[in-house]
Amino acid sequence: MLLNINKLNKTFGDLHVLKDINLTVNEGEFVAILGPSGSGKSTLFQLIGGNQIPDQGEIFLNDELINGKKGFISYMPQQPSLFPWRTVLENVVLAAELKGKPNYEEAKQWLAKVGLADFENSYPIELSGGMKQRVSFIRALLSKQNLLCLDEPFSALDEFTRLKMQKWLLSVWEENRKSILFITHSIEEAIFLADRIYILSKRPAEIKAEIKVPFSRPRDERLLESSEFFTLKQEIFQYIREEITE
Amino acid sequence: MRTFWQRGGKSFLFLLFLFILWEVLVRLTETPKWLLPAPSDVLKEATVGFDTFSGHIFPTISLALIGLVIGSSVGLIIAIILYRLPKVNELFYPLLILSQNIPTIVLAPLLIIWFGFGMLPKLIVISLVCFFPIVVASMDGFRQTAPELKHYMQMVGASRRQIFWKLEFPHSLPSIFSGLKIAATYSVMGAVISEWLGAKAGVGVYMTLAQSSFRIDRVFLAIFFIMLLSVILFGVIRLIEKLLVKGRNEGA
Known part of the structure; x- marks a missing residue:
């Protein structure tokens, strides 16, 4: 397995944020983490990204201990976080640039593949919200780490764009099966995209349940209307409801 | 346009x-001409008396430009050092502010006593008035880097050095240019003040000569020239800014 998190604990002062988190991501697997806001999902990414050091527990990537080590993951944040003074092409190579000489040809091919070839030399200010997130995703793909961490990447988009982007993400991912760890607070998004879902409790966050999503790939939006989808959604909602009551 | x-x-x-x-x-x-000349008198002096004035133009321009370049380079380097080494910042930032409280008019004669009547004391005066706006503007620019961009760089494992040169420095370019624009107008003023205190040629010299012989029309000619020079410098910097700062909303 690619990512293996073992008994991870993190506190900030008196605030116990993460409690005994066990989590795995296999090679080529799409894993979603579903939890209420403020449940420490982003802290989990901070730990995996090496910006915070866990109080207890280990994070293994390819059997290597990466507690507090930076630069082992690709990352796509909630905001597109494109650099306004860089063109689209210069932006997508940024993450790769930090590790050495970027491959501009590959970058151009990817931009062409996702229909942004005409915007290669545009600045982010000229792009729509959905386009910016595409650029942000390509940037993450082009950096060569094996694990892709996406932090609520579509939560700032409107409903229509979001569905379009989810389908787009799946279509790109079918071609390029990197392992993905995907944080979201949308049940539907988690079911639609992921192979496996971890449900986090509210603070201190524990893994409340692990759910295998049985739907075959490639998936399309008809899945969203099927009764199996709805049943699974209800099942997950039971767990969430326990978290929002009281 | x-x-x-x-x-x-x-x-x-x-x-x-x-x-x-x-x-x-x-x-x-x-109103008599020696008290307040009309604009037409100043204009006439600009054409008729241009030969007396023209020799003073180049020294002032070159002084202001060299001073501006030195002052802003020093300012930028100081800002980078202070920002990247917080310990040094704690020690020196108060001193920097104090340095700005020394009145130029008092400092300039001292510098002339120490360094003579050449270029050096004048360049020190100009650099001293120019570097401060650059330091303050650049440091503010570095500090105001968008937090989400910084967070992104940290998550993908950028080193502090990479964060500074790839993110914080380019991000602060508009602020640095704001500082430059202020410094540019200061540099012309600094050049004239330093020339008052002793020089062979320059608008400052021309001004003192005109003043002592009650040629107020010439004083006004010098004033208008200084204004023009400042505006042109400002415009040139604005132009460079437009060429260098890309992909951002139009600044003022």
Whole structure:
């Protein structure tokens, strides 16, 4: 397995944020983490990204201990976080640039593949919200780490764009099966995209349940209307409801 | 370009109106020329007396430009050092602010005593008035880097050095240019002040000579020239800014 998190604990002062988190991501697997806001999902990414050091527990990537080590993951944040003074092409190579000489040809091919070839030399200010997130995703793909961490990447988009982007993400991912760890607070998004879902409790966050999503790939939006989808959604909602009551 | 003319045109017309008002008032009240010359007198002096003035133009321009380049380079380097080494910042930042409280008019004669009448003391004066706006503006620019961009860089494992040169420095370019614009106007002023205190040629020298012989029309000629020079410098910096700062909303 690619990512293996073992008994991870993190506190900030008196605030116990993460409690005994066990989590795995296999090679080529799409894993979603579903939890209420403020449940420490982003802290989990901070730990995996090496910006915070866990109080207890280990994070293994390819059997290597990466507690507090930076630069082992690709990352796509909630905001597109494109650099306004860089063109689209210069932006997508940024993450790769930090590790050495970027491959501009590959970058151009990817931009062409996702229909942004005409915007290669545009600045982010000229792009729509959905386009910016595409650029942000390509940037993450082009950096060569094996694990892709996406932090609520579509939560700032409107409903229509979001569905379009989810389908787009799946279509790109079918071609390029990197392992993905995907944080979201949308049940539907988690079911639609992921192979496996971890449900986090509210603070201190524990893994409340692990759910295998049985739907075959490639998936399309008809899945969203099927009764199996709805049943699974209800099942997950039971767990969430326990978290929002009281 | 059109908006430029719409904006610039209005203030140009207003300026013209003020000049006409000045001209009319001077003529109506029959103010003597040695007290307050009319704009037409100044204009006449600019053409008739151009030969006496022209020799003073180049020294001032070169002094202001060299001073500006040295002052802003020093300012930028100091800002980078202070920002990247917080310990040094704690020690030196208060001193920097204090350095700005020394009145130039007091400092300049001292510098002349120490370094003589050459270029050096003048360049020190100009650099001293120029570097401070650059330091303050650049440091503010570095500090105001968008937090989400910084967070992104940290998550993908960028080193502090990479964060500074790939993110914080380019991000602060508009602030640095704001500082440069202020410094540019200061540099012309600094050049003239330092010339007052002793130089062979320069607008400052021309001004003191004119003042002591009650040639107020020449004083005004010098004042208008200084203004023109400042505006041109400002415009050149604005142009460079437009070429260098890309993909951002139009700044003022």
